[in-house]
Amino acid sequence: MKFFIQIIFFLIYFSVFSQTKEKFLKWQDKPVLGIAFSPDGEKLASVGADKKIKIWDINKGELLSTLYDNVSGEVSISFSPDGKNLVSGSWDQSVKIWDINTGEVIRRFNGHEKSLRAASYSPTGKFIASAGWDKEIIIWYEPTGLELMRLQGHTQCIRAIDYSPDGKFLASGGYDLYLRIHDISNGYEVFSFKGHKYPIEALSYSPDGKFIATGGNDNIIKLWDTQTNKLAKTLNGHTDGVYSVSFSPDGKYLASGGNDFSIKIWDIQKGICIRTLTGHQLTIKSVAFSPNGKILVSASADKTIRVWDVEDLNISSTKRPIPTLSFNENDTSIFKISKHLENGLELYERDYKLKLQVKNLGFENYKVYVNKKEHFKFDGSEKKPNPPIVKDLGNGYLELTFDIYLFPDENEIQIYADKNNHAEFYVSKPFFITYSNLQNYAKISNLFFFDINPIGYTDKKMNKMFSQTNSVDIQTELSKQKGVLFKNVSYYGFPEIENLTPTTLNTKFKMLEQPISSNDVIIVSLTGIFLKNMNKQYFLLPNAGLKDFETSVYQIDSLLDVLSKKSNNLFFLLNNTGSPSDLKEYENTLPEELAKYIFVKLFDKKIQFSILSFSNTTNSISELLKQCISNQHDVNQNNAIEFKEINNYISKFVKTNYSSKGKLIPFYHFFETSSN
Structure with missing residues (x-):
């Protein structure tokens, strides 16, 4: 009798322990919440209560990298089908796409109103499903984060989701006790059943898509036939809640783990437990078969990841159905x-x-x-x-x-x-x-337009170097923008010759000492002769003479200094119509040199500006601006003439030099409506 008892004890010990050896164990700093195999089976990802995702070499048991976003932490992970990316559902309500090689978050999707509990790639890798405490499932387009659809029906937290192998359906379960299946192509719910007496904590499709396994806090695992939408089998054996289920690659076995600290391996056809693995000291949060079926991995709240050898089960790796979408x-x-x-x-x-x-x-x-x-x-x-x-x-x-x-x-x-x-x-x-809401601009922005367009130079010899342009009054057109683009429009014209001196010009600009906000726009239109000397740029005023012209040069730096302190929005229209010579150490400056000079001077200032320079001896800037105010020159058909469109128009006649920094409000807005 004693010998018989010893034999029985030996057989029990052999069947329970010796057939499944623990290959290795990895201790963590915090409880482990979930695990996922890479498609090639070479890597294992784990996520823990330490808010970190760790990538492991499953063969060597070595840590390869740690992914960390320095926020609330991740709770669910899933590899992309090509193994290059990993998706995580987070406590901070976001879905994150990680690049496995760099360890960086490459995309972040926001749309959930509460923390997530589950996130999964579709078999094609083009979709991501996420769900959690807000009771909704969101289907995302993975490459750009489009929110393709929201699947509704659950009335409490969604705890688990899984795509069918063909990618056409999504199963979900949670605290409302229901197993629900949605058709991903149209978002319709095709199956709904109260599957457990207590919350559903885990679910998984079989590799052939014919069954769904669910596990819950009622200590039971149920197998559902997806073709008949009926319960096929009930697996009893756990003594506490079931938190994770995983089919073997060939679909013949199911692994489960839960709050009784044990792992069970079930024969699906027979519906019986063929093996129980023990060793964990606290709740088992996740179990997963490797893609080749040779090992089983478990993760637990006891801060360990355990790797089990199940090669003796002779599990084969089978090809999954080709996704139909x-x-x-x-x-x-x-x-x-x-x-x-x-x-x-x-x-x-x-x-x-x-x-x-x-x-x-x-x-x-x-x-x-x-x-x-x-x-x-x-x-x-x-x-x-x-x-x-x-x-x-x-x-x-x-x-x-x-x-x-x-x-x-x-x-x-x-x-x-x-x-x-x-x-x-x-x-x-x-x-x-x-x-951009123009009504907001019209409430807070004023336009100041300085049009310096002399009719000529007092010095006859100097005047020969200057090509007079035909001037038209732009003031009428600009006044139409009062109450449309701007609260008020102020126009300052300078056609006179004898009165335009550095002193009078400075006096005019001092008028800007009146209250001006950073939202106001200043446009400066300069037509005439521009010079350069010792890395400085100058505008030659009309009262200049060949002998004493140095007293009538206006330094561009002075202009930039006063204007950049007055407004954050500047636009310069510069028409160089003269080509002087024999002006001592001064030289003629080219339009592109002038534009570059101003751009460099203003670039580091906290303002936005545009610069348009050219050389036109036929039309004045005012005339060009007035011609440009037409729907036919609204290139992007947005009902407005922008400064870049002014450049487009003028460049049809002469070579222009245009540069800008930041975004300026448009120059002119039409009242009628148009579309592209």
């Missing part, structure tokens, strides 16, 4: 976007008709995304889809017109198209539209 981003042949949109458009009306072309490939649905969220129409308090007006251009392309409502400042825009019942998707490259 096709996603094609940044295909330039699909979408045609106008150049001014690609280059970044600035608009001054909030309602905008966005037009672009898309290849006629039989698309069934089109959407526009603004700042990564789908743009909807609002009918009272109701939110409705915003489909475009579609026009067949007859050249293989369709024209799409979306009515969109812009947000203040920068708007990131992407266009989405799908077909084959949502199974094939296309997304355009991002482009940007900046919206």
